Amino acid sequence: MKKKFISFLSLLCLTFTSCFSFTGCKSDASSSDTLVVLNYGKYIEADVLKRFQEETGITVKYEEYESVEDMYAKYKAGSINYDVICTSDYMIETLGKEGELIPIDYSSLKYYKNIDPAIIEASSSFDPTHKYTIPYFYGTVGILYNTKMVDEKTVSSWNSLWDSDYSNQIVMINSQRDAFMVPLKLLGYDINTTDKAELDEAFNMLCDEKKYVYAYLMDETYECMVSEDAAMAVCYSGEAAMGMEYNEDLAYVVPEEGGNLWIDSWFVPRTCKHYDAAMKWIDFMCEEEAATANFEYVWYATPNLTVAANEDEETLADETVFPSKETLERCDIYSAYDNETLDYTTTLWKKLKAY
Amino acid sequence: MKKVKKSASFLYLGIIFLFLYAPIFVLIVLSFNNSMSRTVWGGFTLQWYFNLPTNDTIMDALWTTLRITLSSSILATILGTSAAIGINRMKKNHAAIMLGATNIPLLNADIVTGISLMLLFTRFTSLGEFSVVLAHIAFSVPYVIFNVLPKLQSMSESCFEAAMDLGATPAYAFYKVIWPEIIPGVLSGFLMAFTMSLDDFTITYFTKGAGVNTMSTMLYTELRKGIQPELYALSTLLFLLAFLMLIATNLKSFNKKEAMRV
Numbered sequence: 001m002k003k004k005f006i007s008f009l010s011l012l013c014l015t016f017t018s019c020f021s022f023t024g025c026k027s028d029a030s031s032s033d034t035l036v037v038l039n040y041g042k043y044i045e046a047d048v049l050k051r052f053q054e055e056t057g058i059t060v061k062y063e064e065y066e067s068v069e070d071m072y073a074k075y076k077a078g079s080i081n082y083d084v085i086c087t088s089d090y091m092i093e094t095l096g097k098e099g100e101l102i103p104i105d106y107s108s109l110k111y112y113k114n115i116d117p118a119i120i121e122a123s124s125s126f127d128p129t130h131k132y133t134i135p136y137f138y139g140t141v142g143i144l145y146n147t148k149m150v151d152e153k154t155v156s157s158w159n160s161l162w163d164s165d166y167s168n169q170i171v172m173i174n175s176q177r178d179a180f181m182v183p184l185k186l187l188g189y190d191i192n193t194t195d196k197a198e199l200d201e202a203f204n205m206l207c208d209e210k211k212y213v214y215a216y217l218m219d220e221t222y223e224c225m226v227s228e229d230a231a232m233a234v235c236y237s238g239e240a241a242m243g244m245e246y247n248e249d250l251a252y253v254v255p256e257e258g259g260n261l262w263i264d265s266w267f268v269p270r271t272c273k274h275y276d277a278a279m280k281w282i283d284f285m286c287e288e289e290a291a292t293a294n295f296e297y298v299w300y301a302t303p304n305l306t307v308a309a310n311e312d313e314e315t316l317a318d319e320t321v322f323p324s325k326e327t328l329e330r331c332d333i334y335s336a337y338d339n340e341t342l343d344y345t346t347t348l349w350k351k352l353k354a355y
Numbered sequence: 356m357k358k359v360k361k362s363a364s365f366l367y368l369g370i371i372f373l374f375l376y377a378p379i380f381v382l383i384v385l386s387f388n389n390s391m392s393r394t395v396w397g398g399f400t401l402q403w404y405f406n407l408p409t410n411d412t413i414m415d416a417l418w419t420t421l422r423i424t425l426s427s428s429i430l431a432t433i434l435g436t437s438a439a440i441g442i443n444r445m446k447k448n449h450a451a452i453m454l455g456a457t458n459i460p461l462l463n464a465d466i467v468t469g470i471s472l473m474l475l476f477t478r479f480t481s482l483g484e485f486s487v488v489l490a491h492i493a494f495s496v497p498y499v500i501f502n503v504l505p506k507l508q509s510m511s512e513s514c515f516e517a518a519m520d521l522g523a524t525p526a527y528a529f530y531k532v533i534w535p536e537i538i539p540g541v542l543s544g545f546l547m548a549f550t551m552s553l554d555d556f557t558i559t560y561f562t563k564g565a566g567v568n569t570m571s572t573m574l575y576t577e578l579r580k581g582i583q584p585e586l587y588a589l590s591t592l593l594f595l596l597a598f599l600m601l602i603a604t605n606l607k608s609f610n611k612k613e614a615m616r617v
Contacts, residue, residue, distance in 0.1 A: 036565040036566070037565075038565070041576030041577055041578070042576075042577060046411055046412060050411075060566070061564065061565035061566030061567075062565070062566050063565040063566055064568075064576035065576060066575060066576055066578055077473070078477070079473050079476075079477045079482055079561075080482055080564060080565045082565070219578065223392065223393050223394050226392055226394055226395055227394035227395070246390065246391075246392045246395050247395075
C-alpha cells in the first residue's frame, strides 16, 4: 500500500515538473517572433490583427485594458513584459517623466508619412521632442444634445449647462479631469491650471451646476441620450457618434469656448523585449488598409491621412468624427498634473460628489 | 385573514423571484434585440445567435475558458480526492492540521490569493494560460476535499479490510469498495470546482498572461465600449444549459422517489 502510494506521488510530481518544463520551453522558443501588445478594449479591427500575424509571421499576444488607470496598474505590476502600448496623452507624459519610454526608430517606419503633421504637432504637449509616440486615434470632449429639446444656439456655449430651463435634464461627465475642464474653459482659464484659486472657482461653479444635473455618467451616457432621458450630455466625441447612430435627433458640438483634445498614441515601454517586432507593429498600424479598417471599426478620428481617400463625403463632413481645423484650434490637450494638484482636484471632486 | 396572509406570502415570494430572475430575463430579451443599444428595441432577431460561431474574440475566450475550467477541475478532483483519502487515514490531530491548511485558500480573499499567486508565478515561471490553470487548481482543491471527506468518514473501515482479507489487492479493494461509496462526493466536488473555475474573475485577472482571455476577463475589457450582443446570446445559451441540467437532475431524483413508493 505504502509503496504504491509513494509511486503515485512521484508520478504526480513528475507530471507537474514536466508541465513546468514545457511552459519554460514554450516561452523561450517563441521569444524571437512574438509581440506583446497592450491596447484599450475594442480598439482594433480583429482582421487587422490577424493579417499582421499572417504577413509578418509574428505571434501577437494581444492584451486589453478598460481605463487609463487600469493600464498604468497593469504596466507597473511588472508581471508581463509589454512590447508596445497604446494609451492617452497625459498618461504618456506621466510615464515619460518616470523614464519608462524608449525612443521610436522613425527611419524604419515606411508609413509614418501617412500621419497628419498637425496631430503630430499637437502631440508635443506630452511628447515635446517627438521621439516617443505615434498617434493612433484622437477626438474631443463636447456636448451631445437632443435637437428636439435644445436648439443649436443654446449649446454653442458651455453656459447652457447652467441653464435652469434644462434642470434635471443634463448629464455631466463622470471624470474628474473632464468635469473640471468645462468651468475652466467657460471662465477662460487654462485647462491645465494648477492655480488653486482658479480651481476653487471652477469647483464652485460645478457645485452650482449640480442642482441641474440628472446624473454623472461615463460609458452609459449615450444609452441615456438615446433613450431621451436627458436633453444634453457632456461626453467624448466617440461616445456621441455612437449615440447618433441610434437616435437621429442627437447632435454633437464643441462649444465656442473650446474643449479638450485627446490623442491616443502608440509608444514603446522600457519593458520591450522585441523591439523590431514592435516597430513592424507600429508601422503596420500606420498603413492605409489597416488604418481604414480600424477607423471603420472604432469610428474615432484617425490621424492617418490616407484613410480619407477611402471614405465618402458624408463621413468626412461629419464633424463629430472629424473635428474641423477651427474646432481643434479651440481645444487643448491635458498635461499631467503634479501630485499636489492631483490630490487637490481629487479632494474637490470628492467634495462635489458629496455636495 | 387567512386569505390575506396567503396572498401576502405569495406576493413576498413573487418579489423574491422577480429580484432573482428579472436580470436574467432582461438579458434573454436583449439577446433577441435587433439593435446594438441596450435601450432601443430594434425588433426581434436571431442574428446574434447565428453570428456567435463566427465571432473570433468570443469563441476564443469561450474555448480558453473551457480548456482552463475542464483541465483545472479534473486535476483538482484527482488531487483533492487523493488528499481526502489521505486525511481520512490520518491521526486526529494531523488531520485537523491538514484540514486547516487546505482550508486557507477557501477563506482567503480572492484578491490576496490572486496577487500572491501572481508574484509566485512571475518569480519562478512565466504568466500564460498554464499559470491560470495552476491557480484554479489551487483554489478548487479545498472544495473537492470538502465534498469527498464526509463520504469517506461515513463509510466503515471494515468493508475495505474485509475485501483485503478476502485477497483483494489494495487497488482492487479501493476500486470495488471505496470508489462506489465516494463517487457522488467526487462528482459534486468536481462540479463545484468546475463552477468556481468557470466564473472566477479576480484570480484569473492577476495570473493570466498577455493575450489569454477567459469569458470573465474579456467581458471586463469589453465594458468600455458596450458589450457585444453576441455575448447576451452566449449567456442565454449558458443559462439555458444550466437550467436544463437542473431540471434533468431533479426529474431523476423525482422518478427515483416515485419508484421507491411503488
